[in-house]
Amino acid sequence: MTDSARSSSKILCYITAPLEVTKVITCKAVNSLSSLMVSGSEELVSSVLRLENISNMKCIFPITVAVPFRAWYRLNYHEAVVKVVDQQQRISYVTPAATEGTYGGHRGTFAVVRVYTLGVFAVLSCLQRETFTIPKRGLCLKLSVDSRICLHYPAGSFSTPVVAQAMVQPVDAMLLSSLKYRNDSCHSILTTSPLLYLNHPLTVSPLRPLTLTLPCPPKPKTMKTGEEKTCTYSDSTALIPDTTSSRQVRLIVLRLLSSVRPSCLVFFAEELQESVRTYRVSIVIHKRQKDPSSVVLAVLPSRDLSWGLTELHAQAYCGSPEQSSEILMREGEQLLVKFSSNITSTGDQCTEPHTLTFHNQRRNWLCLQLKELDPFGNYSSPYYKGTALLFQIPKDQLVWKEDKAVISEDYCLGQPVCKLTLTLPKNVKTLSRPISAKFLRQDQAESLCDELLAWLCSELSEEDASMLVMCLRLRRSSVQLARLRAPNSLELQIFHILTTWRQALPSLTPKRPLLAHCLTRIGRPELAAELLKKALAVDTGERSGAETQRPVTVHGPPLHVIKGET
Template sequence: HTNVHTLFRESILLLTGETGEPCRASLTLTCDLADALSFAVVTGSEELVSRVLRVRVRDGTCCPFPVAVAVPFRARYRGNYRDVAVKVVDGQGRTSYVRPSYTEEMCRGQKGSFAEVRVYTLGLFAVVSCLRRENYTVPRRGLSLRLSADPRVCLHYLPGCFTSSVVLQPVDGSLLASLKSRRDGYHAVLSTSPLLHITHPSSQNLRRPLTVTLPCPPNPEKRRGAGQGGEQAQLTRPICGDASRSTPTLQKVSELLVLLGWKDDKWNILDKVTLRNLQNGLVSFELSENIERLFVVRLLSPVSPSRLTALAEEVEERVRCTAVNIVLQQAQADPHTALVAVLPSRDLPRAMSELRAQGYCGPAEPSLEIAMSEGEQLLVSFSGNITLTGGGGVCERITFHSQRKNHLRLHLTEVDPFGNYSSPHYKGTALFYKVAVGRVEWREGQATPSCCVSLKDLVCKLSVTLPKVHVHIPMTTTCPRPGCLSDSALLWLSEELSEEDVSQLVLCFRLRRGSVQLARHQAPGGPASWAYHVLALWRRALPAGPHSAKTASLARCLAKSGRPDLARELLLRQTATGESPVDSDK
């Protein structure tokens, strides 16, 4: 699907002139990808299911209208509650929704789905999945309407005449279970109905009551008990009474139904409305006033009104969010190439298996669950000894869309090649900051936050490591500078020293631990190679002076480290060269 736009780029634009005959538009129009603007394309409960295309007229050309545009898309989750539409945003920012016709095309062995529309304006084109809106007109004789999204939802109007629309937002059971696990005050909530959005004419009040029927499942424990033992198996609980009683009295638990409505820009409990419990978990009630949103809650025990309104607010907010996990994986062939993936929690095991099959590996545990809304962005930056290639505080961004792959490929590098000397890896931390849609602006051709991110926007930290590269430095045999120990002497000495001797010499040399660790990584040949690198490192750190003084200093260090035999041999070799050793009597 990533390449489907490239494959079909030649054939997604057609012109239809006055004769109605289509012709290629490649010489008149230009089509470019504008995925960086995807955050501005979706609003509310919409979900992006295609890439964002920008269609423009070439300079100096004239385009006859209408233009037929076919946008490739792929919707992962489709059901009765959602429809697919093409969203068009023109150059002045005006938005329109066009119902498309669907086509299937084959090109270069790949099959793609297209949403085709005919338009009279150009700009940004994207395919979005939005909640199904049903428009209807109530005739004078009245209307009994069952929604196509959920036939259990019924609206019964008495005789009248006006035009209205309704949108149904389902509430998943896992969402309610998540809220109950985080809030102790919601434990008495058994189930809820879908969120019902009704749009009535604002200038016309309901002259006669409107009957609404919504599904609100009963207590599952009570339903199972009734199936096993009839009325005797109904859920019961003891009533708190006098402690002197030896046998508690059992009372049947009666479920409570509460109706909440959106009035005066807030959720209110409609306690004056009578709710009737119907069969098969249906709830019916009558309304005598215009209510924009309706929500039914089934309770096991009474709950305070403030908690119920808070529940409605949280449900309304969370139905537009998706629980995701952030994963940072590195390519096995090149650990400096990393992939950041924002994966829906429900698809996490399958998505992790796909990443491993593509040659990525990383930490066993992803991040904790994070709630992300459509169009929100994640800013990715690094701290520690690892940064992005280019450095300078550069950060990358991911725009989240629940029905698209949210992947970001990065190239990492170390900040200090001499850092993390006590570890075989370079270490760093990936920091993820969440930026809401309202805080993102389009500046100088890119999307940037309207204000600086802060620590409160930090939602996740993931550790990352890079292997240290063992650079082999060949042992040079060039002539040393005047006053320096020769390479041949250091080579002879490195062959005589053991690994323990070198460790003792390091203490006598007083070298930095980081430098010694780097010398060990640069000498993969064994103890002799490491000893040579340590001796060469010590020689470079010596101040300028006579050759005999440096030989005597090295002899003293050998004697202190437990190898006086090598110290005597070194002094004899230096005497044989014709120079008198300094402090040789020591």
Template structure:
């Protein structure tokens, strides 16, 4: 390429589509669009690095896109920044408290947040939601749903500020609060009433907690001291369903006398009078420090109860984070601190389940995925529509934070593989509340002669939780090591496989058997018989056929929702076990009579004698 052509291409900006081929599919998926000079685009390389997603999310952030690495393949090439990158994403609406941001992380794990210049639904001919940003560096890009950051400056003359995320939350800075203009950044984490109810149900010591305000994070960028007190107003309403929840709580507390005595020990007299203390509330202000990861109770702060569930108080010092707790009776500070820690942890966690389902037509093909507990029913319905079903049933629910990993390995007489070749590895799923981590695997028995006293092969899937703090901070993430001896399992799932029907090759008999009916005609006869039996909801065991229990299990897995097909498959399996010289008509008639279906036995004999096989 001559110099004039190079200059022309360097001035010509293009919007290039970067795609990746999905595994086991012929489709090509768009991972991003980059708008840059043509010469620069030739040197850019884009890759999907979702296995590193644990390294790009923090608490209160939710990943809503692929994690994309953009690099320059030519070290001598100079990229004319800024360039535009548009990344497709899918995000659920999370209310006015959250916003969509693009996070770019460099090789040393330093991150910057970029506000998208557009959230268009089209890029070229592709209809999808894209977050487009102008960037001045390359690195690892991800689209996140974050708590909305509100920035304002407090002038010397003071300021009365209502937050845009929730106009009920306001800050009043009197004149001369700061000696010079002071920039502020705030984020508000709403707390669902159901979260407080869940904590109270788990720990009776929190019974006096009625409700809480939102959790407010404040960054005082100038770090100037307060010259005057700042008035803060925020909602902390009485529980609108207090009566109903009180009755439910009484029922829960009535289950165990031991729990009642333990709760009374925290505050005996107040605990007994809770039914009559509905006319007043007690408020406590709790503050947290991000670096120290601990909470404090401010006993000397007077919190006033205003109308419409609003409370207000004054501060004369900066607090990094705070929350107001409404109580029905006094609670010791130690229990308040435990409640604040549990509340902050619960806000950043999602109750989740592990689902392990197998393919109906092929029990050797399974799918493992993580699902939020509130979406479990919907996820199970989707899996059934895709042709998957249990057993086993989903695990008990457990908390997971964004970016935490669940590693698992197969033990016992069953192991698994992603590609059908490499068996016996450990596997991982990375949890993201707005994405659906899933893994399709093939399973098989380790020893076909194992579990000889059981009709099926047995194994166990053991799951372990790997927190973000335990994750190695390296861009080249190692594969799961499989050494979890010093770690307690998160949960376990029992897994079974039906045993194979062993086919024994015997020499063909020299005796020739003549028959007027072909195999196809017999199949028609067996299907007619299956339909007749299914009409009366005849169970498989009631047929009294001499077949192994593993055959019954395989038939149920193969046709879980169709009794006619189950009976037909069972009859076919029984017929295959018979020698060619066997009198199938006589044997089948005998089993039908033994099952109490003499009518079908006679009709079967009639069809065979008159050669009526349709």
């Protein structure tokens, strides 16, 4: 089944069913619902897809659905399950009959399940559930996920056979160190066992105490490796809820350096349970190499930051990695993106806000097309400047609306969790003017071309040149620089002096009358008249075009020689 909502032929799943059933089933990706498809310690490892019946024909069940997925972190404590939400939003978990297969000529990882309803499907990575039956004669069980954990139910624990479940959540040593760093009251906790979750029926209570064995890492330099701690419900380091009405019991063994108040232990256990579901992430913004307005906003787990940046570079996204400080996010939480200053993104943000959902085992990228708000803004900078503001949206503030997880209307945004600067290069705009307009510009109509200056240099004597320098009021440094550039040629010296004087004048200053006035003051009125006459001939040649243009005859050193030596 391909995505029916798009023109692309991206394969979402494979369905095995009678032919008349497959003709009336449609499939589309609804990844906007991914936030609401995970809970607890679940992690999304596939696309979220919806299967619907487009006709009134009754579907023949069961049908077999194979959903491709990719799990980056496969541990003994986790398993892949398919979560199904039917049309009445009832939730069910289906254990795949297989997790590998060959479909469409390609062998890969597929969650193959037999289902009896249509709705929303997703493959999740969950803590492995081990289901077992406790008979009246008792049970001694070593869990398959971790054989070091042993549950011993003595005979007579229950009056009737009971079905129970167990799940194991490992605790990373780095996580324990960070918790001890943030809480001074927890420094006496040396090591912990994995978290053990036990599910018993609500209607039946155990008649005899349960004995369990949990592995707890040894105390450094004093205990032997592999030594285990055995505890019962009465052990002070086994934390259990105060009420027995809860279906699930939370259990953990703590190795202490010294005595700790029970309230601190309970607080530590609750914070530990939340921390194992929280991830440290960094947010980066990179630009596409050939299109700076196309950027990608990526949320990368801190432990995979270098690998994530390498993947961005491989996809032609580069630039200075504008990176946020580490923030804490849970699976399925959203980031709302807003823009300030002179940069925004294309599209109507009022009706379609930009959101990015974080999933630990998925690619968390949001591609954006940026544009400037005011093309005349940031005039003193070669770039348009703006800021991306990111707000963290808790999962309990997301509601199901059609095929999207939207923010509750009652939720008020707090302070942004991070701010990232944005820049856009300014494009050079070419202004089109009529051809005749250039003859109206005073700086072009009265410009002194190099040919006229070269002719004038050949007509001036050394005495004339000295008097002209004084009349033009040039700096002594300009005259000295001209002498250094052409020590053996008076004409080149005068040419350098006149070009320096021409460049120093404002563009709209009438240069020809000013130079002719100076020539008259030094006693060379005939040169002033000839200069204006030749300049008029140059202007007439420019207006007549290339066919009627007449060259100006000048005397003195060739112009290419002057430019070459300049």
